[in-house]
Amino acid sequence: MKEALQDEEQIRRYLLGELSEAEMARLEDAAFAGPDGEELQGHIASVENDLMDEYARGELSPDERARFKARFLNSERGRARVGFAAALATTAEDAPYSAVNVIGDAPPARSRSKLVSLLSSIRTTPPALKFALASCALALAAVAVWYATDASRRRTEAARAETERRLAEARARTEEAARAPQGAQDRQEPHGASQSPSPQVSPSPAPPRNVQPYQEGNARRSPAPAVASFTLLPGSLRDEGEGPQTLSVPKGGGSVRLRLVLDEVALRGDVRAEVFAGERKVLSRTGLRVARPHSGGLIILDLPVSAGTYLVKIVGRAPDGGTVTTLYNFKVLSK
Amino acid sequence: MKGTGTLNQAGFDRLLAALDDDREAAGRKYEVLRANLIRFFGWRGDGAPEEHADETLDRVARKFAAGAEGREEIHDLTGYCIGVARLLLHEVYREQAKRQKALRELPTQEVSAAADETEARLECLRRALEGLPPSDRELIVQYYQGERSAKIENRRRLAERRKVSAGTLRMQALRLRQGLEASVAKCLESIGPGG
Numbered sequence: 001m002k003e004a005l006q007d008e009e010q011i012r013r014y015l016l017g018e019l020s021e022a023e024m025a026r027l028e029d030a031a032f033a034g035p036d037g038e039e040l041q042g043h044i045a046s047v048e049n050d051l052m053d054e055y056a057r058g059e060l061s062p063d064e065r066a067r068f069k070a071r072f073l074n075s076e077r078g079r080a081r082v083g084f085a086a087a088l089a090t091t092a093e094d095a096p097y098s099a100v101n102v103i104g105d106a107p108p109a110r111s112r113s114k115l116v117s118l119l120s121s122i123r124t125t126p127p128a129l130k131f132a133l134a135s136c137a138l139a140l141a142a143v144a145v146w147y148a149t150d151a152s153r154r155r156t157e158a159a160r161a162e163t164e165r166r167l168a169e170a171r172a173r174t175e176e177a178a179r180a181p182q183g184a185q186d187r188q189e190p191h192g193a194s195q196s197p198s199p200q201v202s203p204s205p206a207p208p209r210n211v212q213p214y215q216e217g218n219a220r221r222s223p224a225p226a227v228a229s230f231t232l233l234p235g236s237l238r239d240e241g242e243g244p245q246t247l248s249v250p251k252g253g254g255s256v257r258l259r260l261v262l263d264e265v266a267l268r269g270d271v272r273a274e275v276f277a278g279e280r281k282v283l284s285r286t287g288l289r290v291a292r293p294h295s296g297g298l299i300i301l302d303l304p305v306s307a308g309t310y311l312v313k314i315v316g317r318a319p320d321g322g323t324v325t326t327l328y329n330f331k332v333l334s335k
Numbered sequence: 336m337k338g339t340g341t342l343n344q345a346g347f348d349r350l351l352a353a354l355d356d357d358r359e360a361a362g363r364k365y366e367v368l369r370a371n372l373i374r375f376f377g378w379r380g381d382g383a384p385e386e387h388a389d390e391t392l393d394r395v396a397r398k399f400a401a402g403a404e405g406r407e408e409i410h411d412l413t414g415y416c417i418g419v420a421r422l423l424l425h426e427v428y429r430e431q432a433k434r435q436k437a438l439r440e441l442p443t444q445e446v447s448a449a450a451d452e453t454e455a456r457l458e459c460l461r462r463a464l465e466g467l468p469p470s471d472r473e474l475i476v477q478y479y480q481g482e483r484s485a486k487i488e489n490r491r492r493l494a495e496r497r498k499v500s501a502g503t504l505r506m507q508a509l510r511l512r513q514g515l516e517a518s519v520a521k522c523l524e525s526i527g528p529g530g
Contacts, residue, residue, distance in 0.1 A: 017380060024379075025421070032371050033414050039502065041371075044378065046505045049512060050486075059483050071380030078382075084516050087456045091464070092479040231453075 011047040016067040052085035058261040058298045086231065231259040232312070232328040246331045247305075255304050260314060260328055262290065262297040267316030267324060273301060276311045290316075307334040346400030350392070353399065353412055368392070368413060375420055381427065391420045452523075459522035463515045471511055478508040 013019050014027050031040045054060050055068050072078040230247055247256060267290055275283040283303060290297040299314060312328040354368070355361035372391050376384035395416055409415045464472050474493070481489045494504040 015378060028375060028378075028417060029414065032375070032417055033411060039506075041374065042506050042509055043502075045374075046509050048378070049509070053479060054483060057482070074380070074382040075384075077384075080520065081516065083452075083456055084460075084519055087453070087460045087519070088475075088479055088512070088515070090457065091460055092476050095476045095480070 007043065008047055011044050012051065015044070015048055015051060015071070016064060017071060018067070049085070052082050053089055055082060056086035056089045058259075090231075230256050230330065231261065232330060233261050234326045234328065245329075246333055248333045249305060249307075251334050252306070254306075255302060256332075258299075258301040258303060258312065258328075260299040260301065260312065260326075262299065262314070262326060267297065267314075268319060269317040271299070271314065271316040273299065274313045274315075275301075275303060276313070277305075277308045288314075305332045307332050346396035346398070349399035350396045353409070365392075368416060371413065372416060372420055375417060376424070379424055381424065387420070387423060387427070391416055391423055394419055394423070455523060455526050456519060459519040459526070460515065462522060463518035466518070467511070467515075474504075475508060475511045475515065478504070 010019070010023075010027070014024055019027070027040075027044075031037050031044060034040065051060075051068060052072065055065065055072075060068055072082060230245070232245070249256070270286055271288040271290055272286045273283065273288055274281055274285075283301075285301075288299055288301075290299055301312070303310075309331050310329060312330075314326045314328075316324055318324045351358060351361040351365060354364040369388050369392060372388035373384045376387045381387055464476070467475070474497070477493055478490060480486070490504065491501065494501050497504065499507070
């Protein structure tokens with residue numbers, strides 16, 4: 001296992017151009033002429049895919065990101081492959097996690113040994129007592145199922161009411177901002193700025209049959225009200241007459257979950273966001289948490305939107321103390 | 336960089352003969368060789384891997400046409416071609432440095448596709464996933480779930496559940512992903528620009 005990880009690390013460095021010419025030649029000779037050449041080629045292709053996946057998720061360090069861009073985004077084919085990686089990452093995260101998969105940290109080993117010892121003690125219990133215990137367990141399970149169903153229904157209703165309340169508030173604030181003098185600051189209640197990247201609502205029209213949206217399988221969170229999630233990279237402003245990225249929402253507006261991939265520099269201190277709809281500032285928020293700050297990072301913002309052009313400004317401090325401003329823009333069309 | 340020129344027929348024939356006595360088998364080996372060269376250039380971050388793979392084979396064929404293969408005693412044709420490819424790559428780097436455009440300074444475009452294209456790609460991927468058997472669909476989705484450190488642990492558990500080695504799981508996921516990429520590319524082409 002350790003050797004496999006070392007191989008992967010070397011392949012990763014090879015693909016990012018961090019090896020010497022001699023080291024690269026050795027790896028290539030093994031891949032194209034060695035006895036396990038085909039297997040090594042497959043391993044290299046697999047690590048390449050993982051790099052694309054990490055880039056799409058904003059998980060690369062600033063140096064890795066710069067190297068990746070130089071080597072993989074310099075061709076149409078490379079860009080298409082990275083686009084596919086982003087789609088696959090979104091789809092994988094929207095799907096329910098397997099019961100034994102790890103979302104964050106792996107569970108501690110001692111929890112397994114507790115289960116093993118419980119099962120052992122049940123085996124040695126007298127039959128009558130076993131029957132009584134089984135009946136109690138069934139009754140408790142029935143009560144638990146009823147309670148979970150009822151709780152889920154109540155949570156869904158509460159979430160729906162909350163969504164409608166927030167949308168109404170957002171519309172009211174937007175209208176108020178339109179009447180307010182220029183430069184007036186609107187403050188929104190902090191909501192949706194996640195501590196870590198939340199599961200997204202896929203913008204695809206209907207979920208795949210056997211791959212359900214993540215929210216449906218996760219009882220811990222209320223259903224996301226977002227119309228769509230939208231990943232924005234820095235400098236989304238395009239040159240040469242190309243328009244900004246566009247998103248369609250139903251008439252009357254909707255809500256979008258923005259995943260703002262931070263570029264290069266890991267922001268520190270009080271990170272602020274300002275969102276402008278045209279000339280008007282529609283959102284101002286401070287104290288934002290940056291997910292994965294060691295690798296550039298990611299900021300999640302939930303934003304009610306209606307038709308128009310939007311500019312997002314993220315301001316923070318660089319490690320050297322200088323101020324870093326990152327801009328993103330997008331356009332919203334009403335269906 | 337020297338011009339590519341037209342692939343010399345005599346040289347090409349001698350190159351094929353060096354790959355295999357049977358012309359059809361030689362043709363298949365030629366395609367494998369070309370695919371390996373494309374991989375090589377791609378791994379090295381070259382922006383035009385197919386073009387440079389063809390240029391490499393063209394140069395090797397010209398050497399064969401000149402009868403060089405007898406004089407140089409080429410024992411390992413693949414290794415020889417990779418050597419020619421490395422020299423070509425260094426020429427490419429030198430020319431780019433001369434034009435004051437090192438690879439890092441080449442305009443790199445962020446993947447900031449329009450939302451329409453992103454939606455189309457997601458829809459194509461959804462369709463491609465639906466076309467997979469449930470077991471394969473589950474494998475490819477779970478293989479790419481989780482952040483970096485969690486992903487390593489998830490894959491270990493996935494291999495355990497499926498009772499395969501990590502290497503086998505990796506190859507299974509790689510084949511599935513390559514199939515999905517090809518399906519999505521075809522689907523996007525059929526949709527056309529503008530969704």
